[in-house]
Amino acid sequence: MSATDRILPAIGYRLASVVAFATMGALIKLAETRGAGLVELLFFRQAGSIPVVVAWVALGPGLASLRTERLSAHAVRCAVGLSSMTFMFSTLLLLPLAEATTLQFTVPIFATILGAVLLREKTGIHRWSAVVLGFVGVLVVAQPGSGLIPWQGAVTGLLAASLSAAVSILIRRMGTSEPPATIVFYFSVLSMVPLFPAFLWTLGTHDAGTWAMLVCIGLVGAIGQLTMTTAITLAPVSVVVPMDYSGLIWATLYGWALFGVLPDAWTWIGAPLIVASGLYIVWREQRLARGIARSAPAVSD
Template sequence: MFALGLRFLATVLFSVMLLLVKLTGERGISLPETLFWRQALPAIAIFGWLASRGQLHRLATKRPWIHLRRAVIGGTGMFLTLGVVRVLPLAEATILGFTTPMFAVILSAWMLKEKVGPWRWGAVLMGLMGVLIIAGPDTSNLPPFGLMVGIGAAMTVALVTVQVRDLGRTEEPLTVVFYFSALSAPVLALGLIGNDFDHDVTGWLMLAGIGLSGLLAQITMTTSLRYGSVASVMVVDYIQLAWATFWGWLIFDHLPPTSTWIGAPIIIGASLLIAWREHVRFRTPRPAPSNV
């Protein structure tokens, strides 16, 4: 129950972060600046917290180049993930993020040479069908550019998942989060050149809120996996769609059309099917049967 509670809190924090990203866009704050503060504030907070406790040794790593690669890929993914909420409604942007498990299956088969059977390939096709339903013939709901950004974000996050899985073998979660933020922030700072920083108090509070909510979301998501399995806690992630729909209705007076309500359960069902098959595979003590 503690793990589920942490995961639920993470969905709230992440939905608030995306809401603030969209609101800063409405106020004319550039995406590069938003990304910079999203990364810089967590890095400063983690370093300061460890320094105050005399635990900077926890940041020691023997895999700096792997962290750098993860930062490059993760920074690209974050640019797309935060960028899509500026071109699409919150609910639709969130739903496209749920396609990440499908692309993780594809990348696992391609990069890790993992055997993928009919169940998971079927789930991939099922999820892509859900995306087609949401897109529909009327592009006013889901414009092609927004769809491309959303799919690109999901693919990049899936690639990051493979990278983090590798780093998790030797690094603690706090170290992974720190180097991701610390290595990407200086690069993102280049996007600040020529920016207008004449924000009002509300704008600066929103930027601070993005950094704080993003950091806490990462920590609660990671910590939830210490007290519960991936299969048991990831189901809670789909509550994020409810939050995105709620914020979209409350703040932007937007409710998803019928096509979204039809396609979303298909995408969620596909990702749950993938999660279930992963759970079955890793609990099976013998080699996986041919129909996995």
């Protein structure tokens, strides 16, 4: 950690993002029970976030920061991110909140795999062992063949997590020249290209309460995304990422309060394995990064 890190504000922002995303997930399930479809949910998630992001940028770095020379990179990030969001929303519709949230905890596992395969990052026995442990946890939660968890939900959940890991790699590369808010802005705006005509094609009629939920999905989702990225700019990843696992608490509370559903015993057994795997991967990567930084002067001599 450096002297410029702001640990407590970073943790606060990250915890706020966890609450926002958990609230968004609960709203998605509620809106779906009132007749909202997947395309409508995706459209309002992205369209509703645009004014929030624009206001955030205007009050912060200024609208001039939205200029970019990497539109193609933003388009790729949008395609992968929108695919991930589609699978994530599908998982929320297919599974209880706690189980859907638990599967999302596999993002660090997939990030390790993709980093080794796509970025040729050196990955040793420690992180590969954590990957195996994480997938054991997935098997415990999903209980394949038992019928307790719909296999479609398990598949969409893992696809969402793997694509989220790919997004993190893309953002890592783009972050060298693009501010976080700029990345979020182009993700939301470019998403309108496929989502707007699809939304018009599938547009249904809803009561005022359902429309309000759809608007809130976009607003809360934008707040979650902005507070999440802000946390990374204030402190190391190893400090803020563990806060994400508190999402299981909120998902469990929302699932019980709104839908009368609690996680089964297998989820409580498998979730700690997945969480332990993710925490170890983050800790190991940070430790290796510090070791490389310490050895850099000696290498240059």
